[in-house]
Amino acid sequence: MENNVDISVDEFRKTAVKIEQEVGRVIVGQEAVVRHVLVGILSGGHILMEGVPGLGKTMLIRTLGQALELEFSRIQFTPDMMPADITGTDIMEDVGDGRRAFRFQTGPVFANLVLADEINRATPKTQSALLEAMQEGTVTVANHTYDLPSPFFVMATQNPLEMEGTYPLPEAQLDRFLFKVEVPFPSTEELTEILARTTGGEQPVAGTAADGQMIASMQKVARKVPIASHVSDYVSRLIVATHPGDSPAPLVNKYVRYGASPRGGQALILGSKITALLAGRYNVSFDDVVAVAPAALRHRLLLNFEGQAAGIRADEVVVNLIDHTDRNE
Amino acid sequence: MEYEDRFLILGEQLNRWDGRRRQAEAMLWIPRALLAGLSVAVIIAIFMRLFPLVDNRTFLLLTCLLAITSLVACLLISFMSRRTLLTQARYADEQLDLFERASTAVEINAGKVTAIPSITLLQLNDTLMAIASADGERVIPLRWHWREVALLLLVVVLLIAAGLAPNSQSDILEQQAAVSQSIEVQIEALEEIEQAINQSELLNQGLQEQLQAPILKAIEALQHEDLNREQAVAVLSEAEADLRELSDRLNNNAIEQSLREAGRPLLDNPSGRQLGEAIANSDLFGAGEAANNLADSIPTLIEEERTALAQDLAQTAAALQEVAPDLAAELSGAARALQSGDIETAQEALRKAVATLQQRAQEQAAANMAASTATQLDEGSQQVARAGQTDEAAGQGDGQDSAGSSPRQGAGDGNSMGQGAEMDPTSEQGQAPGGPGFGGGPAESVYVPGRFELDAAEGIDVELPAECAGDPDGCGALVNESAVEFGDEKSLVPYQQVFADYRDTAFEALEGDYIPLGMKEYVRDYFTSLEP
Numbered sequence: 001m002e003n004n005v006d007i008s009v010d011e012f013r014k015t016a017v018k019i020e021q022e023v024g025r026v027i028v029g030q031e032a033v034v035r036h037v038l039v040g041i042l043s044g045g046h047i048l049m050e051g052v053p054g055l056g057k058t059m060l061i062r063t064l065g066q067a068l069e070l071e072f073s074r075i076q077f078t079p080d081m082m083p084a085d086i087t088g089t090d091i092m093e094d095v096g097d098g099r100r101a102f103r104f105q106t107g108p109v110f111a112n113l114v115l116a117d118e119i120n121r122a123t124p125k126t127q128s129a130l131l132e133a134m135q136e137g138t139v140t141v142a143n144h145t146y147d148l149p150s151p152f153f154v155m156a157t158q159n160p161l162e163m164e165g166t167y168p169l170p171e172a173q174l175d176r177f178l179f180k181v182e183v184p185f186p187s188t189e190e191l192t193e194i195l196a197r198t199t200g201g202e203q204p205v206a207g208t209a210a211d212g213q214m215i216a217s218m219q220k221v222a223r224k225v226p227i228a229s230h231v232s233d234y235v236s237r238l239i240v241a242t243h244p245g246d247s248p249a250p251l252v253n254k255y256v257r258y259g260a261s262p263r264g265g266q267a268l269i270l271g272s273k274i275t276a277l278l279a280g281r282y283n284v285s286f287d288d289v290v291a292v293a294p295a296a297l298r299h300r301l302l303l304n305f306e307g308q309a310a311g312i313r314a315d316e317v318v319v320n321l322i323d324h325t326d327r328n329e
Numbered sequence: 330m331e332y333e334d335r336f337l338i339l340g341e342q343l344n345r346w347d348g349r350r351r352q353a354e355a356m357l358w359i360p361r362a363l364l365a366g367l368s369v370a371v372i373i374a375i376f377m378r379l380f381p382l383v384d385n386r387t388f389l390l391l392t393c394l395l396a397i398t399s400l401v402a403c404l405l406i407s408f409m410s411r412r413t414l415l416t417q418a419r420y421a422d423e424q425l426d427l428f429e430r431a432s433t434a435v436e437i438n439a440g441k442v443t444a445i446p447s448i449t450l451l452q453l454n455d456t457l458m459a460i461a462s463a464d465g466e467r468v469i470p471l472r473w474h475w476r477e478v479a480l481l482l483l484v485v486v487l488l489i490a491a492g493l494a495p496n497s498q499s500d501i502l503e504q505q506a507a508v509s510q511s512i513e514v515q516i517e518a519l520e521e522i523e524q525a526i527n528q529s530e531l532l533n534q535g536l537q538e539q540l541q542a543p544i545l546k547a548i549e550a551l552q553h554e555d556l557n558r559e560q561a562v563a564v565l566s567e568a569e570a571d572l573r574e575l576s577d578r579l580n581n582n583a584i585e586q587s588l589r590e591a592g593r594p595l596l597d598n599p600s601g602r603q604l605g606e607a608i609a610n611s612d613l614f615g616a617g618e619a620a621n622n623l624a625d626s627i628p629t630l631i632e633e634e635r636t637a638l639a640q641d642l643a644q645t646a647a648a649l650q651e652v653a654p655d656l657a658a659e660l661s662g663a664a665r666a667l668q669s670g671d672i673e674t675a676q677e678a679l680r681k682a683v684a685t686l687q688q689r690a691q692e693q694a695a696a697n698m699a700a701s702t703a704t705q706l707d708e709g710s711q712q713v714a715r716a717g718q719t720d721e722a723a724g725q726g727d728g729q730d731s732a733g734s735s736p737r738q739g740a741g742d743g744n745s746m747g748q749g750a751e752m753d754p755t756s757e758q759g760q761a762p763g764g765p766g767f768g769g770g771p772a773e774s775v776y777v778p779g780r781f782e783l784d785a786a787e788g789i790d791v792e793l794p795a796e797c798a799g800d801p802d803g804c805g806a807l808v809n810e811s812a813v814e815f816g817d818e819k820s821l822v823p824y825q826q827v828f829a830d831y832r833d834t835a836f837e838a839l840e841g842d843y844i845p846l847g848m849k850e851y852v853r854d855y856f857t858s859l860e861p
Contacts, residue, residue, distance in 0.1 A: 008447070224448055226433050226442045226443070226448065228433040230429075283429055283434075
């Protein structure tokens with residue numbers, strides 16, 4: 001039985017490092033954000049990025065598109081946007097000899113890397129147009145199903161401050177994002193560097209570090225990383241513990257209305273495997289799980305009224321959850 | 330190197346780390362285990378000073394035993410507990426910061442986790458490199474926890490001190506042990522007596538059972554584990570009383586005395602001499618045998634001999650009439666039959682006399698045996714009463730039963746005809762040691778209850794008769810002739826008056842209070858000896 005993958009683990013690590021380096025040429029700081037986005041992409045998942053405007057979210061994703069040599073598409077979500085504006089629509093055109101026929105005009109979703117900018121500004125109807133695309137990798141218009149290009153990633157952003165006139169993503173759609181990455185404000189040094197880079201005469205450009213095929217191969221390698229039974233048990237316990245009631249974490253019992261779905265567990269394990277490989281290991285450790293836990297779980301914990309009223313952040317609950325869940329049981 | 334070889338190396342590494350872990354755990358838990366074991370000893374040390382549990386020597390031995398047990402248990406748990414390779418791997422992951430490398434490798438090898446060969450080998454190599462670079466001295470240091478060791482040493486010193494310091498409860502324990510041992514000796518002695526009775530050919534079954542009944546009852550009572558000294562003495566005294574009662578009931582001493590006189594007429598008769606001698610010697614068994622021989626020889630006697638024999642038998646019967654009417658009647662019947670020439674009737678009467686004599690002989694033997702056994706029991710109860718007491722304490726006896734008056738006679742059948750086998754070879758007179766008694770001269774140690782220390786100030790003032798105030802000598806012996814302690818010469822009390830009060834109180838106590846049977850006689854004798 002030959003289970004060898006197309007690329008070696010060493011190639012995986014080198015490529016990943018190269019991607020990070022290329023992105024780093026454009027994006028100043030934000031190493032953790034870049035790492036999470038990279039982990040998300042290599043896991044084959046979609047990423048929701050949250051941060052105030054101007055932190056480089058769009059630039060990060062655009063740079064990733066350049067570094068990965070992927071077809072990039074940006075959709076600026078607005079309240080008047082319709083689903084067809086995303087997926088595309090049938091248009092009637094003259095085919096000659098006096099006849100007319102419908103032709104499917106693909107929407108911006110037909111790209112390898114889709115930036116759904118300020119996704120929470122669109123109506124739920126429009127947001128849900130992305131559901132099928134994100135989960136199935138297909139788009140259905142007028143009873144015709146069209147395959148999206150592979151690899152397909154949706155990078156959505158949302159602004160946590162301006163909530164007026166927005167439509168918060170429903171739980172079902174949130175759950176389809178592998179990670180939710182919070183983009184922090186840069187430090188003083190980083191900001192100085194950003195200002196220097198963006199106001200100078202020459203704009204840095206990211207070089208190509210990988211292509212779609214390499215990304216697909218890397219995804220395959222990542223899935224082969226073994227995980228010990230007690231570590232996967234720990235992941236299961238973590239997911240179960242996100243549900244209030246018998247959770248060992250007091251904050252979960254007090255402030256969480258509903259916990260993570262099994263997709264949360266998948267996100268934890270896939271993210272952990274890539275984190276392990278990036279750390280130079282060939283197995284998943286508890287620390288890998290803990291490293292991706294906030295990104296994988298924060299958007300899957302639905303806080304109750306008390307939690308929202310008390311201003312509890314999902315990250316606090318995740319930390320509390322990790323602190324109170326035994327690694328060995 | 331193949332995967333299997335590399336995995337073997339991993340297994341060896343994990344075993345090595347597990348060994349180090351066991352050493353570290355042993356160094357951590359040995360003082361703790363010893364402290365746990367010795368804390369039990371501390372509890373024992375406290376209780377042994379409050380209650381008579383163990384003596385100092387046993388305590389030290391127990392302490393050593395607890396320490397050794399704790400140590401062995403700790404070492405066994407530390408070094409012998411079985412740990413799977415996966416457990417070792419998880420421990421190594423945790424302690425050596427291997428990030429679950431070792432446990433994943435072990436699970437892959439065990440088939441619990443699937444992985445492609447290329448990653449499997451890479452993962453194993455990575456694990457071996459990581460485990461090889463681990464700093465064992467830092468992560469699993471082998472060191473004693475000196476604070477706990479110091480605490481342990483302190484506890485050890487305290488326990489040694491507790492084991493060496495005098496313990497008042499030890500004396501009680503020694504006494505209890507001595508009493509138990511003494512009771513054991515008495516049980517053995519009683520069992521020997523019971524066997525001797527059982528094997529005695531001189532006694533019929535009925536008499537054997539009568540003799541055995543109080544002895545078996547005493548053995549059964551003495552075998553109770555929680556028997557104390559007083560109860561044991563009471564049991565032995567009760568058995569002694571039963572045996573003395575039995576002895577009194579079976580005693581034929583009066584017949585023996587009469588036989589000595591009654592046998593004389595036959596001594597001069599050639600035919601009845603043998604019978605006469607046996608009767609005169611109070612040899613009832615011999616008399617029976619002689620009577621039997623005489624009955625056999627009657628047909629061979631001539632007329633004159635029969636007549637003379639009849640007269641002598643009649644005289645003997647007359648002498649026995651008061652003390653043994655049945656025997657007298659039988660001898661008299663034989664005499665009459667001989668006189669009338671009825672040989673067969675005479676023989677039959679004599680054979681009845683033989684049976685009577687043998688019955689009396691057995692009863693006498695049983696009475697003697699009961700008496701000697703009772704004496705042994707008396708001595709046994711005294712030994713139990715004295716067991717564990719120092720000479721000084723024992724010397725509080727009243728001295729009434731001097732060394733020469735404590736018989737330890739042979740417990741054979743004791744009949745005067747010398748046919749009994751002595752059951753107790755040490756049939757010398759009692760030589761129990763005794764301190765100086767109240768009555769002067771050597772006193773035998775006896776058990777006495779604790780004395781009441783009466784303060785003179787608590788005494789009752791007694792008003793003297795007027796005549797005594799003027800003439801104290803006329804009032805008999807005085808309790809305190811000098812009266813210095815009381816500081817008042819008028820407090821002189823006539824001895825007779827005081828004695829009567831004390832004697833009456835003592836006798837009342839003998840009747841009503843619980844005083845061991847064997848001791849009642851001592852009390853009675855004591856006051857009798859003090860009688861003015």
